[in-house]
Every structure is written in C-alpha cells, then in structure tokens.
Amino acid sequence: MDLLFLLNGSYEGIASAEALELLSSCGARPSVTFASGQLLAVSCAQVPADTLSRLALSHVVLSALGSVEAGKGELDPARLKAALPSGSFCVRVKKVDKDINAMAEERRLSDQIITATGATVNLATPDRHIIGIHVGGMVHTGLVVAGSPARDLQARKPQHRPFFHPSSLDPRLARALVNISGATSEVLDPFCGTGGILIEAGLMGLAPYGIDIEEKMVEGCRRNLAHYGVVGTVVLGDATDIGAAYGRSFESVVTDVPYGKSTVIGGQRDSLYASAFSEIRGHCRSRAVIVVPQSYDFVSLGFVEKYHFVIRVHKSLDRHIYVLVP
Ligand SMILES: C[S@@+](CC[C@H](N)C(=O)[O-])C[C@H]1O[C@@H](n2cnc3c(N)ncnc32)[C@H](O)[C@@H]1O
The missing domain is CATH 3.40.50.150 (Vaccinia Virus protein VP39)
Known part of the structure; x- marks a missing residue:
C-alpha cells in the first residue's frame, strides 16, 4: 500500500522515525518514496488502520490516491473508482508550505472524483474523507485511514x-x-x-x-x-x-x-x-x-x-x- 503521513511540524524528524519504526515493527517493510517537510510518503505491505492510529506525531494518515500539480493535474480516474466504489465523500486541502487557493483546489478535486466515480459530496457526514496535502507545488491526495489521537x-x-x-x-x-x-x-x-x-x-x-x-x-x-x-x-x-x-x-x-x-x-x-x-x-x-x-x-x-x-x-x-x- 502507498501511505501519506502528515507529520507534526514541530517534530518532523521524530514523527517520521515514529511512522517508519511502527511500520517496521509490524512487519510492513516500509520504503520512503518521497519526503518533504511535514509530508512523508511510504510504500509498504498492508497495515491495519488501528495500528496506524497508534501514531502520536502524525496528524493524519492517508492511503494515497495520487499526486498532481496544483491547479492543473488530473488524478487517475480508474484509481479513484477503485478507492471509492460507492457512497459519499468530502475533500479538504491542507496547505503545508505555500499559499494556494485551497477552496478552488478542493472544488477541482471534488469535480474529478464525481466524474470518475459518480460518488456524491457530503460535507457533514461523508462515508469517506479525502485530504489533499499541498507541498512544493504539488497536491498529494489520499483517503483518510487513520486520524490523530490528539x-x-x-x-x-x-x-x-x-x-x-x-x-x-x-x-x-x-x-x-x-x-x-x-x-x-x-x-x-x-x-x-x-x-x-x-x-x-x-x-x-x-x-x-x-x-x-x-x-x-x-x-x-x-x-x-x-x-x-x-x-x-x-x-x-x-x-x-x-x-x-x-x-x-x-x-x-x-x-x-x-x-x-x-x-x-x-x-x-x-x-x-x-x-x-x-x-x-x-x-x-x-x-x-x-x-x-x-x-x-x-x-x-x-x-x-x-x-x-x-x-x-x-x-x-x-x-x-x-x-x-x-
Ligand atoms: C525525569 S523523571 C521521569 C519522568 C517520567 N518520564 C514521567 O513521565 O513521570 C525521573 C525519575 O527518576 C527517578 N530516579 C532518580 N534516580 C533514580 C534511580 N537511581 N533509580 C530509579 N529511579 C530514579 C526519580 O525519582 C524520578 O521519578
């Protein structure tokens, strides 16, 4: 599986080690595919969501849906359809290191998801939460698999x-x-x-x-x-x-x-x-x-x-x- 970790910005190094060591300890053999400031992208074997919920220094853990250039790129429709076969969703974009128009980006991603999957938007009680993390001109998007125990x-x-x-x-x-x-x-x-x-x-x-x-x-x-x-x-x-x-x-x-x-x-x-x-x-x-x-x-x-x-x-x-x- 491909996971995205939004790390606690005050402890990035420790937060990254926490995520990688937890994955290793449960035999998931993590390999870092991308790391930039608060974002850590990892490819690993399947890990249960309740294991990921143990993390103290990750704000949220996402199952990756793709990374696209902010304001331009298109997510892969087949990957979206496989991840959201039915039900409702809501998209939030978090800005990590640069100012973008988060609402416009959320609308753009929502439109792509609706077109690819036929799913409906529900901001109050969605079946699935999707988060886009904006860092270095790219939006790294994923389904929330574990929230923060904050x-x-x-x-x-x-x-x-x-x-x-x-x-x-x-x-x-x-x-x-x-x-x-x-x-x-x-x-x-x-x-x-x-x-x-x-x-x-x-x-x-x-x-x-x-x-x-x-x-x-x-x-x-x-x-x-x-x-x-x-x-x-x-x-x-x-x-x-x-x-x-x-x-x-x-x-x-x-x-x-x-x-x-x-x-x-x-x-x-x-x-x-x-x-x-x-x-x-x-x-x-x-x-x-x-x-x-x-x-x-x-x-x-x-x-x-x-x-x-x-x-x-x-x-x-x-x-x-x-x-x-x-
Ligand atoms: C920094 S505190 C630990 C704080 C701890 N992490 C907590 O959450 O409360 C250090 C503790 O070590 C204990 N201590 C001091 N010398 C010790 C020794 N030689 N053997 C065992 N405990 C000792 C002190 O009584 C104190 O409770």
Missing part, C-alpha cells in the same frame, strides 16, 4: 492525572518514543516517575514495567496506571541495578532520565548515568530509547546509535533523544 492525548496530559509531578513528559512525546522503540510485547522504564511512558505503552497493548527509587513516585505511578485502566508492574528499586529489581531482561527500554534539576537523583549525575546506561544495555534485548538533557556518548558503552534527535525545551534545557541498539 484529543485522547490531551486528556492524558500530566495535569489531568491523579498523581502529578512537573517532570513528566508530554504524552505525545512519550507515545512516540514507545513507537520508535519498535516494542511488540513489553517496555521497561527504569526511571518511571509518574508513569507517562508506561501509560502510553500499556494503552497500546504492551506490558509496562517500571522502576523508581522514590516510594512516592512508585505509588503515584501505580495510581496513574490504574486511572487509565492500564495493568502494569512498578517496583521500588534502582535503575543502576535492574537485575535486583526484576532479575531478567526486557524487549525494549524507554526512559526519560532525571535531569538533576527538579527531580531527585540517587548519587551524582555522571556516575548515575554511566551505571544506569550500562545496566540498561545489559537488560535490553531489542532497542533502548533514552532521553537525556545533554549529548551523550552511548557508542563508548557498546550501543549502536540508530537516531539522535534534539528538542529545545527552553533556553537552558535541550532534550536529547537517543534510539539505541544494545
């Missing part, structure tokens, strides 16, 4: 959980990190805090496991998981001794380490990071996604670095996201 994610923001701590990650980012880990069965967060990462993992059907050194965090994390109906295991322990906490390895590790600012650090930051990262490498079979407040030489610990993203949080804090193979 509203649900909003409801899980740290301030809406029963146990709050300001160190918690935004659920969008937490979910994207879990997807980038490619986990298919379980996720360990050895610095779990309030459980932001574990909540997203659990809601996506993965078994969540947490460790935190503070009793109040462990209890708060358990309350938060229960609040969202997530069944997980959270233990009091030390990230520098995952063996003592669980006595086994995990498919994936996804974690946001203490930054040494507002969160408590057991021991000094540098030595904590060095011991915890070695311990993660020893207890992670497939992939580790680690968020740190500085660049870090994971290669010297024996990891292979797959991605490194940097997100500016504010003037004095950048988040470095490392995606690592142990």
Whole structure:
C-alpha cells in the first residue's frame, strides 16, 4: 500500500522515525518514496488502520490516491473508482508550505472524483474523507485511514492525572518514543516517575514495567496506571541495578532520565548515568530509547546509535533523544 503521513511540524524528524519504526515493527517493510517537510510518503505491505492510529506525531494518515500539480493535474480516474466504489465523500486541502487557493483546489478535486466515480459530496457526514496535502507545488491526495489521537492525548496530559509531578513528559512525546522503540510485547522504564511512558505503552497493548527509587513516585505511578485502566508492574528499586529489581531482561527500554534539576537523583549525575546506561544495555534485548538533557556518548558503552534527535525545551534545557541498539 502507498501511505501519506502528515507529520507534526514541530517534530518532523521524530514523527517520521515514529511512522517508519511502527511500520517496521509490524512487519510492513516500509520504503520512503518521497519526503518533504511535514509530508512523508511510504510504500509498504498492508497495515491495519488501528495500528496506524497508534501514531502520536502524525496528524493524519492517508492511503494515497495520487499526486498532481496544483491547479492543473488530473488524478487517475480508474484509481479513484477503485478507492471509492460507492457512497459519499468530502475533500479538504491542507496547505503545508505555500499559499494556494485551497477552496478552488478542493472544488477541482471534488469535480474529478464525481466524474470518475459518480460518488456524491457530503460535507457533514461523508462515508469517506479525502485530504489533499499541498507541498512544493504539488497536491498529494489520499483517503483518510487513520486520524490523530490528539484529543485522547490531551486528556492524558500530566495535569489531568491523579498523581502529578512537573517532570513528566508530554504524552505525545512519550507515545512516540514507545513507537520508535519498535516494542511488540513489553517496555521497561527504569526511571518511571509518574508513569507517562508506561501509560502510553500499556494503552497500546504492551506490558509496562517500571522502576523508581522514590516510594512516592512508585505509588503515584501505580495510581496513574490504574486511572487509565492500564495493568502494569512498578517496583521500588534502582535503575543502576535492574537485575535486583526484576532479575531478567526486557524487549525494549524507554526512559526519560532525571535531569538533576527538579527531580531527585540517587548519587551524582555522571556516575548515575554511566551505571544506569550500562545496566540498561545489559537488560535490553531489542532497542533502548533514552532521553537525556545533554549529548551523550552511548557508542563508548557498546550501543549502536540508530537516531539522535534534539528538542529545545527552553533556553537552558535541550532534550536529547537517543534510539539505541544494545
Ligand atoms: C525525569 S523523571 C521521569 C519522568 C517520567 N518520564 C514521567 O513521565 O513521570 C525521573 C525519575 O527518576 C527517578 N530516579 C532518580 N534516580 C533514580 C534511580 N537511581 N533509580 C530509579 N529511579 C530514579 C526519580 O525519582 C524520578 O521519578
């Protein structure tokens, strides 16, 4: 299938990796056919819509109907007829990088679809939603196969959980990190805090496991998981001794380490990071996604670095996201 992803413009690199790693983890063997800013076009094997709905950093996912020059090109009528055999539709054109007359383009695409398929326009409750993404003078058009989970994610923001701590990650980012880990069965967060990462993992059907050194965090994390109906295991322990906490390895590790600012650090930051990262490498079979407040030489610990993203949080804090193979 040919898919189009409209990526979150604030996190294009992470959003693209999230989409590609999620497709890879479900065996869809994605290959990028086109990428420009917020648009990612991918050819891959069949993927269920509910898998695509897991994505946090794609606004929408489309099954491609064709790409045409804005104001001129014609979509292939046979492809339109196959995609819309009956029922009603509505077309929206989203402008990504340049101003065009979106309404005129929507009318042009609608006329082509009506002529090719005989389908009717229904703006209020259409059977199928079609979106054209305007980028670089082209309109890339497709049927909506998965929408954005943005509203649900909003409801899980740290301030809406029963146990709050300001160190918690935004659920969008937490979910994207879990997807980038490619986990298919379980996720360990050895610095779990309030459980932001574990909540997203659990809601996506993965078994969540947490460790935190503070009793109040462990209890708060358990309350938060229960609040969202997530069944997980959270233990009091030390990230520098995952063996003592669980006595086994995990498919994936996804974690946001203490930054040494507002969160408590057991021991000094540098030595904590060095011991915890070695311990993660020893207890992670497939992939580790680690968020740190500085660049870090994971290669010297024996990891292979797959991605490194940097997100500016504010003037004095950048988040470095490392995606690592142990
Ligand atoms: C940045 S917070 C994690 C935030 C988390 N992602 C969330 O959504 O709440 C770091 C957590 O690490 C815990 N911590 C600090 N040192 C630790 C250690 N040695 N072992 C395990 N947890 C530790 C802190 O208590 C804190 O809850």
